[in-house]
Amino acid sequence: MTNTENLSEKIFKPQYDYPETTTLVNRIDCSAGNSVSPLDGEVDSKWYRIVNPILWYWRGLPKLELEEVLSKIAASTKRHTNDNWLDSVIGYQPGNWIYEFLNQAAKWQAKADSIDKSNLTEDDKSKLNQYYLIASQYCSIASYPHFKNDELAMYAQTCAYQAYHKALGYSPFTSKELEFNVDGRNVKTILHLPQNCDGVCPVVLVCNALGNLQIDYYRYFSEFLAPNGLAMLTVDLPTVGFSRNFALTQNSSQIYQAIIEQLSNIPWIDSNRVIVAGFRFGSHIATRLAYLMPNKIKGLFNFTPFVHEMFVNKELQKSLPNVYKDMLASRLGLPCVSNQQLAAELNYFSLKNQGLLTHACSLPVMNIVFEGDKLSSINEAKLIHSTKQNKIVTIQKTPLQKNLHDALTQSVKWMETIL
Numbered sequence: 001m002t003n004t005e006n007l008s009e010k011i012f013k014p015q016y017d018y019p020e021t022t023t024l025v026n027r028i029d030c031s032a033g034n035s036v037s038p039l040d041g042e043v044d045s046k047w048y049r050i051v052n053p054i055l056w057y058w059r060g061l062p063k064l065e066l067e068e069v070l071s072k073i074a075a076s077t078k079r080h081t082n083d084n085w086l087d088s089v090i091g092y093q094p095g096n097w098i099y100e101f102l103n104q105a106a107k108w109q110a111k112a113d114s115i116d117k118s119n120l121t122e123d124d125k126s127k128l129n130q131y132y133l134i135a136s137q138y139c140s141i142a143s144y145p146h147f148k149n150d151e152l153a154m155y156a157q158t159c160a161y162q163a164y165h166k167a168l169g170y171s172p173f174t175s176k177e178l179e180f181n182v183d184g185r186n187v188k189t190i191l192h193l194p195q196n197c198d199g200v201c202p203v204v205l206v207c208n209a210l211g212n213l214q215i216d217y218y219r220y221f222s223e224f225l226a227p228n229g230l231a232m233l234t235v236d237l238p239t240v241g242f243s244r245n246f247a248l249t250q251n252s253s254q255i256y257q258a259i260i261e262q263l264s265n266i267p268w269i270d271s272n273r274v275i276v277a278g279f280r281f282g283s284h285i286a287t288r289l290a291y292l293m294p295n296k297i298k299g300l301f302n303f304t305p306f307v308h309e310m311f312v313n314k315e316l317q318k319s320l321p322n323v324y325k326d327m328l329a330s331r332l333g334l335p336c337v338s339n340q341q342l343a344a345e346l347n348y349f350s351l352k353n354q355g356l357l358t359h360a361c362s363l364p365v366m367n368i369v370f371e372g373d374k375l376s377s378i379n380e381a382k383l384i385h386s387t388k389q390n391k392i393v394t395i396q397k398t399p400l401q402k403n404l405h406d407a408l409t410q411s412v413k414w415m416e417t418i419l
Contacts, residue, residue, distance in 0.1 A: 020081045022048045022088040024147050025326040028338035033321030037373035038400060043321050048085040050323055054400060059137050059219060069100050098152045101142035108135040109163060125170045132167035133218060136160045140213050145323055146240045147330045157241055164215040173226055182258040188242035189235045190214060193268055194226035201231040202273035202419050207282030208237045210327055224412045231269050239331045248331040250348040253288035260296050273419050277301045287351055287384055294362045299418040301411055302367045304376035308383055311350040314343045357383050364389035364418045368407050371397050
């Protein structure tokens, strides 16, 4: 991903010749859709994107600011691609989703840039870390749903990584950008190291959710993993971010397999103590890794796993929100898609159909499931057998923030027991 100018120097230039995000996937079949959980966000027919304020607050964004940005988008009277969708303003201009979120990101970057860097106090460094992190998260949301052929979204991704890199420069933790060779091509990852780690650290390899970039997991590291001496290695899903030039297929765990094979060359981590963590769609990759590389991995942690049902249940697929189906189509390289075609492609992703779930995994397994989650039920978690340990934790719907915090705390305690 290329370097860019300072955000505040470039984003205030309205342009109208960019294709609008909602037009980039040709949907032969449309649906209002409701088959997601509050973990994915609020499905509202007035929005094309799934608005997810609870998770955005959790990632550190100010609540009132987020509401203000969404209000600016909702109140726009500019021309839309679809009058039913508030977030479909045509052109890079006020009211456009990407414009408004990048605009907010620029304010936080400007706030950070205004701090005198010549004689920084610890308080200054903490503020710089926070301000740049907030800027990076606004850019990440601007890019969502991260379509590969969305030029503005790819620019927002670049801005997100630029701000995240600056944030890490003022973090109390050490980070390293690492490149791994995958079939003759390089994929860039980010290694986050805890403080006071003597020698080498155990590492958690994160497999992203479908709608996330690898920079969206800093809080999980800083608040849960790092205090317990665990490093975190993040990798973008194929077709997104630093993995933009890799295709998403039913065999996409090959990228992560190649990374795991090369971990012994990384001096800061213990390649004999690796845990794979799959979040939502990323659990498909994490679970494949656990079955295919049991001698290289100590344990499998899945946060609301997708391993079978969503890939084979056609009625469930039909009821997905348009943006979710479009994300799948975009990742699979399908610019024009029908429900039937999407179902045929997804069928190959089922780990049960691939024959992996027909026998037990030899690693300890922990799955977190969410009450009422249609895409990841407790039955889905039970499909992942283990000869050593099966732990399933259910998150109740309310109070969501507290229950989410408790579940992630349990995940780290579990990791400690198997390491």
